[in-house]
Amino acid sequence: MLSRWSKFKQLRHFGVGGVVVLALAACASVPGKQTGQATLAKQPLGSLVVATPDQNHDLLAQLMAGEMALTHTDLKAASASYSQAMMLSNDPKVAEQAAALAIAVRDTDGAQAAIARWQALGAKPAELAQARAQLALSQGNTDEAQRQLELLVATNDPDAWRQFGRVLIGSRDAAQASQLLEAVATPQRLPSDPQAWLAMSELGDKLGRHAYAMQVAEAAVKRFNSAETYAWLGQMKYRDGDKAGAKLLFDKALAKDPKDAHLRLAYATLLSQGGDYAGASRLLDNGPQDADTYSMRAALAAKANDTKTITRLYSQVQHSPDDVRQGSAYLLGQMAEMLDKKEEALKWYDQVPDDDDHAFDADLRSAVLLQDLGRSPEAHEQLAQMQTDYLDQPALLRRAYEVDAELYMDDQQYAQAEHAFSRALQVTPDDPALLYGRGLAFAEEGDTDKAVSDFRHLLELKPDDTDATNALGYTLADANRDLPEAERLIEAARAARPNDPAIQDSWGWLQYRLGHLDVAEKTLRGAWTAHKDADVGVHLGEVLWKQGRQEDARRVFDEVRKIDPQSTNLHNTLKRLNP
Template sequence: MLSGRFKFKQVRQFAVLLALAALAGCATTRPAEAPKATRTGVQPLDRLTVAIVPPERDLEAQLMAGDFALAANDLKAASEAYGHAASLGDDPKVAARAAELALAVHDQAAAAKAVERWAALGAKPAELASARARMALDRGDTAEAQRQLDALIATGDPDAWREFGRILASGRDAAQAGVLLERIATPQRLPNDSTAWLAMSELGESLGRHDYATSIGDAALARFHNGTTYAWAGQRAFQAGDKAGAKKLFAKAVERDPKNPRLRMAYASLLVQLGDSKAATKLLATGAQNADTYTMRLSLAAKAEDKAAIARLYGEIRRQSDDVQTENAFILGQMAELLGKQEDALDWYAAVGDDDPRIFDASVRSAVILHQQGKDDDAHEIVAELQTNFAEHPEQLLKAFAVDGELYMDAGRFNEAAEAFDKALRVKADDTDMLYGRGLAYAEAGRIDDAVADFRKVLSLKPGDIEASNALGYTLADSGRDLGEAQSLIQTAREARPNDPSVADSWGWLKYRQGELDQAESTLRGAWAQRKDAEIGVHLAEVLWTRGHRDEARKLLNDVRRIDPKNAALLKTEQKFKP
């Protein structure tokens, strides 16, 4: 829109230049003759002036000003600019936009002027009634709002009830909106469309009108008996704590409309919440399939760690048409990953289209696979491309830098990881996840003061954060400083997560630093039994070595080597144990 208006301005200015050139051409192509003297000595071209339209009278200038203000999120300035534009032009869409913006900034005078201009330019009765109802609601005039909402419904516009709901849902006074809902959206007036009835019932719930919502929902079920009315009744039953009733109603919904994938997914979600994932999986496998049902089926199989089910689903989609496979390329990539088919996964992720909303995630997964294959340069190249492609999208850009940091962390390139998290923090300063990630990178790189500073900052932004408390406590204990503070921090984490082996590892290591070897050994043995993690194993081995149990310590390090042969703590401890 902006580029078109700039082009218009440029063409208009160029036309003036052409006019000047033509005039100049006429002057220079006449037969040469001596210039005639005038009383002032001024040539005709010297007297030529070009009329310049003041900005406040220039329609295009006002439209551009309005668009610039919107881009800067300055709604008041945008409203003023579009209001001027509406008075200068004859485009009803501009007047409609002016009215919308005036209502957004609660400028009643500007809204009234814009609506009247819109009416003069041919606005539909339903559009005018909608705008006037919103104006009345904004100034708290319930009676006028009801008159205009009644007028909106009376127009018979196909979208009248949808607009009615939108107006009340966006009102500033929920009590006022609730009163109008009950007065106007009665069973006698609602159309013969179950969607409208259910929308009003749902709106009633959101406005705190539970009795109204229930009566309209029950009436819709009695009148229409279709899948969506049964599903809405089931949802309300579940919210009321009637799980058995909800299950029966959802089963009825699917029975009434077995080809509706959304109803099957809703019922499957209920079954999962009721602890019957097996029944949910069976239900989802019946009937028509789409990307959502495939995704939910994959999620259930992955959660159950059922590789056989994943393989069957993978084969099922592979037997579909090329279009279906392309539409589900991201899901196929996930399944290939879970089945250990990395090359197939890369091919599927590469098939995800640029306009697919999952293209970012597909690229991330490709980078992770390449990293796992030892192709770090290729992995970081993909992430760098993401950083370029999503430079104007802060949320994705932040994630791209975080992925870069995690890949560097996993490769043991801790200073580069810290740089990646630092770039992420330039996108969103004080992001606690990025601060935590950079703190871990600093700690691994031996930059203890920097790590401590980042963990402390996380705790200042999120007091009591468990991960940060544990990380700061461990870092202090590992570096042998402020052990009293370290104990307090780790104890906070232990109280919050008494069965977390990572927290137990921190506590055991702290006890080792404090010289309490019995407690250190018992705590670390418990953590190692819960999780065969390389760091926990190395810590336990060092405690055992210190206590003179060297054969057991060496055996334990061999176990760790099989888990993570390149673990930095393992390599460091093995050097320490050499004679």
């Protein structure tokens, strides 16, 4: 749902809260018994005896054991410890936690005892009804669950409907939860709070009860006539394919609250999903701006390749209020990149905080920019630091290794690239993209056996992978070995993507290896015309040279030099053709 204004913000707020950590201790002491008259005064603490409770009667020990068990997700052990702790403590929070854990592990007797203890310690009626409803659901007792849920909402507790939602979200049986939602959350029972209505409508939608969700959403519009109710119903209408109805509702929502940036964002998202990028841009251009509106405006401009708008936005965000500018460092870096202001982009990315959602991406883009600026050692140093920083996050660690490898490939440092791909494969074994990349690195190094091994393994994992099929066929053809197999592979790749210049290059090079120079020249010229790739040009030039057309070959080689002055392939080919 759209609103961010009250306790019914999003369904995720129905989630169970964190574990309460208590630091409570108990100890008792008794004075020592006097054994007779003493001629000398005794030390004041000389006869003090401290009674140390055993672990079963030590509240702090039980709480610590419970927390330790939770850290290891051992719910049964945590439940046992909290069950013991609640009998030693007068804190209702301990009993509450004991009840929650007993319900989670389906310990009916333990849950009932914990709820009774919690009630004795002063739990609110709404809290008790929520716990009893959860217990009934875990037992499959729908009638009792409904009775408790009706008691819960009847308390008129400010949190009652949020607690109601938490019970249903936590149900293991979606059909059971749906039945209870429709039985209890009726328009007659829902409170005079539009957020509660919208939350129940969204919950129904998530549970697959679309008719109920629509009914509640339409009733909310009639009852409250508010921007948020119009917007939510508009979203539902749009998903149902009623785009005209959705736009009408969003127009009414904006008329109610034209300054709401989040409402404008939702409407703009709807318009852009329908392909109306210009309408979405116009909508966001007007009214108050924040980091989110600027971000979407920039995304729309980038999609339209509108450099003029990006330039204007770049200036606007730089001169926006401090909180907006500081929260937009990553966006400013992206826009600076789009405007080819690479040094400025680096500075903006450096200002992205470590706790920002885009911190990893900012570091990654910085490494790529350093490479583009000819500062390869700094780029790899940056990626090495990331590989340390994200050691405990496999997905991000894999990406850092992969980019490191790709930058080495760009610099034609194939041994280092292979090493980086290999480290990435230690993080995510049998990753197809990494196997493909490492296979290319091996092939460029001249280690055909290892390249072939990686490509074959990749095809075992993904038999229909056209890129891997072509790569294996080309590698065999380039090594001038197993040419019948190479032909079968490249034929299969051509059938899948007949107009792909890379596959045409493979086919042309195979024909050259087979001695079919005319076919090779025609195929490679077609690939070269479609895409001026340095390697394709080198292949075409070599074929022309072998045909005795050295001047034509030299002209192609000159074009290759303009595309890639450092081409190792061109250097090696010229050395072989004209030693």
